[in-house]
Structure formats: C-alpha cells, structure tokens
Amino acid sequence: MTNPPQTLFINGRQLAFENGETLLEVARRHDIDIPTLCWLKGATPTGACRICVVEVEGARTLLTACTTPAAPGMDVQTESPAQAPECRVEISIQDARRMDISNGQRIRIRSRRGVIVAKAAVSNDILPGVVFIPFHFAAAAANRLTHAALDPVCHIPELKVCAVGLEPADEALKRGTA
Ligand code: FES
Numbered sequence: 001m002t003n004p005p006q007t008l009f010i011n012g013r014q015l016a017f018e019n020g021e022t023l024l025e026v027a028r029r030h031d032i033d034i035p036t037l038c039w040l041k042g043a044t045p046t047g048a049c050r051i052c053v054v055e056v057e058g059a060r061t062l063l064t065a066c067t068t069p070a071a072p073g074m075d076v077q078t079e080s081p082a083q084a085p086e087c088r089v090e091i092s093i094q095d096a097r098r099m100d101i102s103n104g105q106r107i108r109i110r111s112r113r114g115v116i117v118a119k120a121a122v123s124n125d126i127l128p129g130v131v132f133i134p135f136h137f138a139a140a141a142a143n144r145l146t147h148a149a150l151d152p153v154c155h156i157p158e159l160k161v162c163a164v165g166l167e168p169a170d171e172a173l174k175r176g177t178a
Pocket of ligand 1: 048049051053065
C-alpha cells in the first residue's frame with residue numbers, strides 16, 4: 001500500500017511535495033515564481049542573499065525558500081506585505097539625534113528636483129551626513145529626487161547620488177509645504 005502524497009499550501013494552493021524538497025523546489029515545480037540570487041541548482045544552498053524569503057504561518061521571521069525544507073501542512077505566502085515593506089530612509093543615529101528624528105517617524109526628503117516622504121530607519125550602518133533610500137518603492141520614488149541623465153559615452157544611467165535636506169513630515173505639514 002502506498003502512502004498518500006504529503007502536501008503543503010503555497011499562496012492558498014494545496015501542493016504535493018516529496019521528501020527532501022525545499023520550499024523553492026516545490027514552488028518551482030508548480031510554476032510559482034520565487035526570485036533567487038545566490039541559489040545555484042545542484043549546489044548546497046547557503047541562504048546568503050535572502051532574496052527568496054517567504055512568509056510561513058507560525059514562523060517568527062521570514063524564511064529563505066531555498067534552504068527551508070517542505071513540511072506537511074505548511075502555509076506559505078510568496079507575496080505578502082511582510083516581504084515588501086514600505087520605503088524607509090536610512091539615517092545615522094548622529095543625524096537623527098541632531099534633527100530630533102525618531103525611528104519610524106515620517107520624514108520629508110527634498111532635493112532641488114523633487115520631494116518624497118518616507119519613514120526613518122535610524123541605523124548604525126550609515127555614515128553621518130549620508131542617507132540611503134531604495135529605488136523600488138513607487139509611493140516614495142527616490143527617482144523624483146534625482147534625474148534621468150545618462151553617461152554621454154556609455155549611455156548608462158549615472159549613479160543616483162544627490163544632495164538632500166530632511167525634516168520631520170509633520171513639521172512640513174504644519175507649514176503647508178509637505
Ligand atoms: S536565493 Fe539567496 S537565500 Fe535563497
């Protein structure tokens with residue numbers, strides 16, 4: 001007598017898996033796309049880049065699909081708000097103190113080309129006098145602060161670096177400039 005196939009759920013779909021498969025392997029076998037960077041077919045996964053993180057019900061943190069073994073009854077989401085958080089502007093502890101900005105506070109960031117609003121991520125990992133803003137959030141598009149110039153020889157975009165000013169968004173709102 002053969003055992004019934006083991007199953008788990010990915011994005012609400014009940015899917016069969018085989019012993020030893022990872023979540024990434026199960027997803028790919030069922031045409032569910034999970035992006036990867038450091039994973040190489042046939043090589044032992046390292047879980048280094050965390051591009052492939054998924055949300056697993058009951059897990060305290062996001063898990064890397066390329067290293068997490070499939071288990072019966074798992075409930076996995078490959079696209080959830082936890083995996084695509086909102087834009088954060090990284091700011092040093094020293095600058096945050098000087099400007100009286102707290103972690104998670106909404107900040108207005110302006111350059112001579114535009115303005116965006118994003119939440120502050122106060123961090124030890126960034127130098128005073130520098131902020132970092134990821135480019136991939138439409139609601140707080142860092143491209144609005146820079147410009148679309150291309151290198152005149154290679155025709156590739158320039159490095160997106162520009163001078164910005166920061167202030168708490170509530171203060172700008174009070175003045176009517178947010
Ligand atoms: S692809 Fe890099 S951690 Fe999974």
